[in-house]
Amino acid sequence: MGPGELLEVLLAGGRRADRATHVRELPARPGVRADWPAWADADLVRGYRALGVERPWEHQVDAAEAAWSGRHTVLATSTGSGKSLAFWLPAVSAVRRGAVGALLDPGRIESATRRPTVLYLGPTKALAADQLAGLERLLAAAGTRDVRVATCDGDTSRDERRWVREHADVVLTNPDFLHFALLPAHTSWSRVLSSLAFVVVDECHAFRGVFGAHVALVLRRLRRLAAAYDAAPVVVLASATTSDPAASAARLLGVEPGDVHAVTADTSPAGRRTVVLWQPPELPSGDGPWASLLPDEDPWSTVITVPASDGAARALAGADDSGTQDAAGATDGAGAPAGPAPVAEGSGPVGTGERLVAVPRDRPRRTATAEVADLLADLVAAGARVLAFTRSRRGAESVAATTRAHLAEVDPTLPSLVSSYRGGYLPEERRALERAIRAGHLRALATTNALELGVDISGLDAVLIAGWPGTRVSLWQQAGRAGRAGADGLVVLVSREDPLDTYLVHHPEAALDVPVEATVFDPGNPYVLAPHLCAAAAERPLRADELDLFGPRAPELLAELTARGILRRRSSGWYWTHAEPASRMTDLRGAGGDPVRVVETATGRLLGTVDAASADATVHPGAVYVHLGTTYVVDELHLQDGVALATRRAVDHGTWARWVTSTTVVDVEREVAWGPLTWSYGQVDVTTQVIGYQRRRLPDLQVLSTHDLDLPARTLRTTAVWWTTPPEVLAEAGVTLEVAPGALHAAEHASIGLLPLLATCDRWDLGGLSTLQHPDTGQATVFVHDGHPGGAGFAERGFELGPVWLTATRDAIAACPCATGCPACVQSPKCGNGNEPLDKAGALRLLSTVLRHAADAPTPDDPAAR
Template sequence: MGPGELLDVLLAGGRRAERATHVRHVPARAGVRSEWPAWADADLVRGYRALGVDRPWAHQVEAAESVHGGRHTVLATSTGSGKSLAFWLPALSAVRSGAADAVLDPGRIESARRRPTVLYLSPTKALAADQLAGLHRLLHAAGTSDVRVATCDGDTGRDERRWVREHADVVLTNPDFLHFALLPQHRTWSRVLSSLAYVVVDECHAFRGVFGAHVGLVLRRLRRLAAAYGASPVVVMASATTADPAASAGRLLGVDPAEVHAVTADASPAGRKTVVLWQPPELPGTDGPWASLLPADDPWATVLTVPAADTAEGRDAPDGAGADGATTGGDAARAVPAEGTGPLGTGEQLVAVPQDRPRRTATAEVAELLADLVIAGARTLAFTRSRRGAESVATTTRAHLAEVDPTLPSLVSSYRGGYLPEERRALEQAIRSGHLRALATTNALELGVDISGLDAVLIAGWPGTRVSLWQQAGRAGRAGADGLVVLVAREDPLDTFLVHHPEAALDAPVEATVFDPQNPYVLAPHLCAAAAEQPLRADELDLFGPRAAELLAELTERGILRRRPSGWYWTHAEPASRMTDLRGSGGQPVRVVETATGRLLGTVDAASADATVHPGAVYVHLGATFVVDELHLEDGVALATRRDVDFGTWARWVTSTEVVEVEREVTWGPLTWSFGQVDVTTQVLGYQRKRLPDLRVLSTHELDLPARTLRTAAVWWTAPPEVLAEAGVTLEVAPGALHAAEHASIGLLPLLATCDRWDLGGLSTVVHADTGVATVFVHDGHPGGAGFAERGFELGPTWLRATRDAIAACPCGTGCPACVQSPKCGNANEPLDKAGALRLLTTVLAHAPRETVARADPGAGPARAETPDLAPGPPGAPRSGTA
């Protein structure tokens, strides 16, 4: 059944036609083959052919030739385009060639050579396990057993780890293992490092923000130690389609982008994709469980008057068709009035967007659509934004299917982080083999785990970036087959905007990977780790960038490192690698254990344990419900009992920001612009039990859990009453105006601080306890700070001016993801007042120091006039703050 027929299934004979706001047909693409390279190992070629690869695609050969020729290479092509062949063909060919050379004449000592080794790095253990299985299939098909392949990570036992160090040709691991184990203990890994020929960095677009900066420095430390052992490995990186992959790869590796060959022309075939933007229906009536929470008049709504159309200055109305001839349906097919280019007060045409009535949840809608696809025989992945969402979609889908055929529910399961490794491997194999027709999953299956032959992908809520959108969409119709992709909007202004503005989601270019290895808060602990591994010499500092010398001097002055004529030394007893955590996870995960049996059900991140596995919480595991009896935070254990319940639990918490120390402060007339240390405190206060599926509140319970406090760096500005009055921001408008200004400034800071918006948090309030007036905070989302807020303080007027200009230039009428909405707002993007934020920022900038505005920042490069892309950032680990 093709995507057209599957779409007909979802439209239900026209009964759901109004829910499809846009339908885009992405045409098929023919594949372009190339011949196998002459240097490719004949047995490996035979193995690939036995697996169905008669001839490789042109982009695979281009990348493989570049790698074989000794040049660092990044391959940035679509999901399912066969990137693995491009790096395994030259790497395994080199290993086999080296193995053969080593035994050409075993009787002569001068003929002895070391076998080349390969190090493979991935962001997840699941991806490494998937690659290991693929390598075993290839080597078995090739009929060769002389290549020794193994995974080695934190779960690997001591004896197995010793075997890997002494014998493995290909080691599959992750950056965390490099940082904590391999590099600090490099002498025991001398065989691998001295023979290191290739380093493979898979899914390198996942290394972004602070995590990306950490990984970039780990790679520099790896290259440094390899050089000390006489090796100069070629690095090959595989990435999703991103903007400027050569620049990102060069920054990650620590080399000039000119030294990286980028392969971006995808020569693999692609079937015709049908992409549908979908909005769930409004709920009938107003007697739902949330109706009592909705006031008759929304005090925060900004009423925008639509001026008379000015044909001389107004924009043309869109014609309802995309650049590639896309067709539209639903609201998009009707006449759309021209939308203006700014909010009220700019003198430009505006369109007031009415408030929507409550709509069905995206998870409920996806569960119904998934059930229909399963009944139709389609193999489908349903992506959700949370673990709870994945379990909810799977459970509800099975309930729908049970009403049709009692044999169908067993064809659906959930997949998420926190499952045991063996459970995840079994689910992956089941969806590959067809024993399962559908998986409801988090973005854990977004990365390169090989799952092919899928007919459709459902996406419950905007995944955060266009990179993630196309990665998830790429799971449908892999290997040249046709596929159906449906993005279902959540009841959120961000999602609502996107499904009615398809050009914002489908036509805009993908984002670049953003990170900064020169961030001193990240670089300093890695310099210490490098000195502990091997004393740092002055001639090695270029590898770590221009800030290394300055930071080493500071570290020496503080007694953290010691300077000797031969270099910088680490002289402390504790390992230097313990100074930093690559992922900033904030503690060991909490284990969820079944009380009666002692069986380990799964794990939960320490930061989210209070809200998800508190006493009384409902924990869902593979469709089975458990109720948590006890949470022992000090031991990292939650005890749960198996119970069938018809309700779920939702935690309630409060977040506050307290100024600890004002380190720097500037007066802007009646305003203050400040930088310092803050405590961001979050505490779970209780939870509600809500009946499923109507979410009616059954009971409310209090909890006695400790507050969690993040001490970090923040920048903040104040707006006393006279400034609000000058801006025409009344008390009713102030919360929305401040909130919108906070969101937009967080979206703009990555332009100046080379961070990621998911590395930041924020708070806005009409009256803050420490300042006594209206205040907007933007803080780093990492303990101790990461330098981003400080950068914002230094570039205050430039930053706020860019924020103000981005809001004014955005063509929406009342606010959208490109200006004031945030993909990670804890308040569901309410209240927001775009017009009020514009007036407020304009007034604030009027008081900014003139000389500061005019002077270019020496570290920021030339001034940039263009408005940056403020598309929402990707989902990741929850950070402090709401913006």
């Protein structure tokens, strides 16, 4: 069935037509073939042909030729465009050519050469395992037995690691293993490093924010050690379509952008793709005891219609890589300092004197997960192969279970064709699910973004996306799973009951017409760079002539580390002199501890794992834990041992944790008075504690009972910038007590969205809080804090550029042509309060008033400010 027929299935003969807010046809694209390069290994080419690749696509050859000629190369094309061929063709050809050369005259010692080696780095273990399976299929089809390929990561046994070190030609791993195991023990890996010909960095767009900065420095350490073993590997990077991939790749490697060959023209065929924006229906109006007391019309609510404007799309474009402002604003749609003049906000009820817009709240709508389960059931019943992306592990399990229940009513053989897929499953379970969906034994998977990256699953008819995935890069990565290999496909984005999602499904230009975001990270961030300098010194004394590799901030950081006794300076370089491994000073992903294992109480069988940070909320005593459709109830949680014990039990309810979060000022390191306001920077504790949970009946979510929990609080010590506003400033801005929470909240969101333009970070690296009266300041306060232990320098940068930052924030809100707030200005894709309350007009007035007071204040570096 084509996408048109599948869409008719979803529209149900017109009964659901009103839910499709926008339908767009993306035209098909023909493929452009090229000849196999002359240098390509003949057996390898024969293997590709046996697998159905008679001739490669032009962009594959472009990238492979550049890599073979010795140029670092980044290939940034769409999902399913065959990026793997572009890096395996030159890499494996080099291995095979080197293996033949080493055997030309085995009787003469002077003719001995080392076999080239290849190191593959992916962001996840699942991706490395998938690439291993694909490479083994290729080598089997080619009939070659002389290329030794293996994965090596934290799950690899000691004996297997020894074999990999001594024999493997191609090693597939991840940056974490490189950081914690391979580089610190580089002498044991000298065979691999001294012969390193190619390094493949797959899905490199996933390396963003602080994680991206860490990975960039791990790659610099790798290149440094390879050079010490007389190797100069060519790096080939594969990426989703991103803004300026050459600059991002160069920053990741520590080279100039001109040293990276970028391939961005996608010459693979693409089928016609139908993209549908979908809003679930309103639920029937309430009939509770208070419903009859509500007026038919709310005189305080009026709808202001804003004329369509090209500026709406421009206001949603992203920032460029360099952190300079383009015409549109922040990397995640936070707004635009430049753009059309503000649209008049209209007038409120007569006599109030307020210039505001009050939009009546819709009745509650059906949840996105419930809607997606219905749509998925219909598509599976029609014979389609589908992926349904959800925002959470709970969502994936819920969609799969509800879909199976719907299908059981139609045909008892259909439920077995649907399963869930998410992080936390055992590796063998994930591999089995991947094989089943590829082979057609499964028709559908409800998944988290674990399948967003390059795991090879082709032949899908449709993709359902439950809720805005957060970035346009993710949207198109997920959408690219539909109609791969030139086939037609259907993509449906189903909105959650969230103002951001609601805005996007009614403003298709904001979701579909705006360029994808840049990959933003800063390897020079001193909070990230310092521990990697220590790790580099521990691996091999760090020499002065190597410092350029680590950027211009390296010398001053080394001087500080030496002064603090962390490193020791000698004429030959900087040395690590401590007994403990320097690599333990930092965690690339900031995971906050080892995962918690979920174990079946009766059998001791390992069911899966949960991230340490989310264990309190998901596997607390009494929690319902769903694993591949089977429900378990957690009996005990032992945090110190990292184990949750659970018993299999059929239940008709789910559990929802309740928690409280607070931000406490620990130390005010710097402070500036802006008239009656204060602008501050210092250390804060962001504390979260799970205090209880609710049991809710499924599927109507009626609360059955509420239970208290006694779990320890989790505290993140980090750095923050904050500003306080006394009551007289709120009054001066015309922000009443009723409006103030929404105005402060909107200002917080917008400022978080704009900070990545000034501090090279990602919106997901930041957090915030706004409150009408904070206990530590006694006044209305807006906090923006780094989301990483100890801070990452972003809040400090915001403090130093306070008026510039807040001016850009105010201008972004003013330039946005929306009426009451949208993703381009004050809505956030990661708001824990569902983007409520928000008051765009109040935030604009408040920021304008704050900036008037800041205009005559001394700068943070002015002696008068200290």
